[in-house]
Amino acid sequence: MAKFVVTPSNEAQRDAWLGGTIPEVERVRPGLWSVPVPIPINPLRYVLVYVLELPDGVAIVDAGWNTDEAYAALAAGLRVAGYDMTDVKGVLVTHLHPDHYGLAGRIRETSGAWIALHPGDAALVHDRYDEGAIDALVARERAVLVRSGVPELTLDELAGASMMIRHMVSMAKPDRLVEDGERLDLPGWDLRAIWTPGHSPGHLCFVSPSRKVLFSGDHVLAKITPIVAVHPQSGPNPLADYLDSLAAVRMLDVEEVLPAHEYRFLELAKRVDYVMAHHDERLTEIERVVAAAGDGVSCWAVATRLTWSRPWETIPPFMRRAANNETLAHLTWLEAKKRVRRVPGEPDLWLPEANSM
Structure with missing residues (x-):
């Protein structure tokens, strides 16, 4: 398949991704900042946390891993924007994976911010992150791998492979559940939630019609495609969900896509077409x-x-x-x-x- 390369919104951010470094904190446009938060021991290197200015503080889209380095990077980025961690009023989480959800609980402890998540992912938090439920989840994953034909010698290693990163999430139940189509109560913003299951059952994107931007989480990225997999916490046919979710965002009237990884880019519809063709x-x-x-x-x-x-x-x-x-x-x-x-x-x-x- 011929490779389609999207046009970056910021070439310095693109160059940082391609060069293996972390980009600068950036004022994307009035009232909106991008803060790269490092991910340890991971080829993605960082998650882009977006800071939305409010009359009485800020809200953020995603949070980063629960590590001291990530917390310090987010705090430093907020200071560049003129804010402190105590100014965070809300955390809009695109989905429950550790690099997006991990710091949410720690931020709430510091600032009293509410945490918002789609019900589809909120229902999975306990089994995924509660200490007493982990063994049962690993056993369910092992059963999936047995039926997949994974060799006996590697079964246990693969079933428990994600446990090494579990501690990078601060266990925190969401305060708010965000439904598909819901308009977020954020003064000065006209954000609407779009339920985009596939990468996770409750993945959310957020669109601002007035600013013509899409906060795409992991749903649509500039270069890579998100993992869409069958596992104990997936839907029965996650790829069908994902392809339908791509179609749901393809025709949005946006000028810029703000993903959680890599770099900001233009040409949403063309990127969606490419990803669909990749899966085909x-x-x-x-x-x-x-x-x-x-x-x-x-x-x-x-x-x-x-x-x-x-x-x-x-x-x-x-x-x-x-x-x-x-x-x-x-x-x-x-x-x-x-x-x-x-x-x-x-x-x-x-x-x-x-x-x-």
């Missing part, structure tokens, strides 16, 4: 692998035969799990479209639909 290409590749196997193939075996950004042998365990579960999301979509067939078992086997007789 991946679906075709998976369908061919299943057809070539003939008598049935596990999800894990399919994943090992796909084209990734690096050789399979060099992908670390956590990302191998993500690759497997993302492959499973594509297989599930193909199954719903009756293009492949699943034979349940341990592991499930996948066959071309033509073999279903």
Whole structure:
């Protein structure tokens, strides 16, 4: 597939991403700031927290990881904008992943800010981050991997791979639940929430019609595509949800996209078209692998035969799990479209639909 490169809104921010550095705190436009908050031991390097000026303080979109370094970076960025952490009145969280939700509780402890999340993700907070629920979630993930055909020797390692980052979230239940289409009560802003499930069941984007900007979270990024995977906390067909969510934002009348990673960019509709085409290409590749196997193939075996950004042998365990579960999301979509067939078992086997007789 021919590569489509979006036009960056700020070339310095783009150059920082490409150069492996962290961009500067930036005044995006009047009343709006971008603050990069570092992510430890992660190729994404930082999450872009957006600071929205209010008459009596600020609200922020996303928060960053719960680390001292991240907290200090966010506090420093607020100072550049002329504010203090105690001025934060609200935290609009696009979704519950640690780099977006992790610091929200700590910010609330400091400032008394409310935390807002979509009900779809709010329902998952306890199982994901409460100490007493973690073992059950890991066991459910292990069951997914067993049915995917993950080798016995690596099952436990992959099932618990995300536990190493769990401590980077300050366990905090949201104060507000934000529904699809809801207009946020933020003086001076006309933000409307758009429910965009796929990357997570309750992912939210926020659009400002007057400013013609979209805060896209992880839903639409400039260069990479978000992980859309089947796992214990996903919907039954997350790729279908994601593609529908892309269609929901494609025709928005916006001039600029403000994502949570990489850099700000233009050309929302063209970027959405490219991402949709990417997934269509991946679906075709998976369908061919299943057809070539003939008598049935596990999800894990399919994943090992796909084209990734690096050789399979060099992908670390956590990302191998993500690759497997993302492959499973594509297989599930193909199954719903009756293009492949699943034979349940341990592991499930996948066959071309033509073999279903």
